[in-house]
Amino acid sequence: MTDETNFDQxxxxxxxxxxxxxxxxxxxxxIGDWINRSQLMKFLKYGDxxxxxxxxxxxxxxxxxxxRKFISKKxxxxxxxxxxxxxxxxxx
Numbered sequence: 001m002t003d004e005t006n007f008d009q010x011x012x013x014x015x016x017x018x019x020x021x022x023x024x025x026x027x028x029x030x031i032g033d034w035i036n037r038s039q040l041m042k043f044l045k046y047g048d049x050x051x052x053x054x055x056x057x058x059x060x061x062x063x064x065x066x067x068r069k070f071i072s073k074k075x076x077x078x079x080x081x082x083x084x085x086x087x088x089x090x091x092x
Contacts, residue, residue: 011084019077037062037069040076 041051055062059079061072 011081018080031070033073034063034070035073035076037071040071 037051041047044051044054046054054060055069059075059082061075063070063072
């Protein structure tokens with residue numbers, strides 16, 4: 001197994017554990033695949049400005065009902081997977 005294949009496997013396992021942890025600990029309670037914007041803000045520790053920038057980036061699927069916004073968990077997981085930072089063993 002190459003280092004790249006090993007990394008891909010570890011990455012998939014990490015996100016599987018992250019998704020399970022989010023669901024098990026009810027960190028993001030929602031309706032089906034949808035979570036409330038304010039819960040996501042608390043989870044990410046984002047303020048209104050940071051959250052608005054994330055919404056405007058086009059990375060999340062958002063549904064709006066009246067003044068309330070809901071974010072697709074599937075789009076959140078994809079966003080997190082696409083923003084992995086690779087750190088070498090020496091920390092650089």
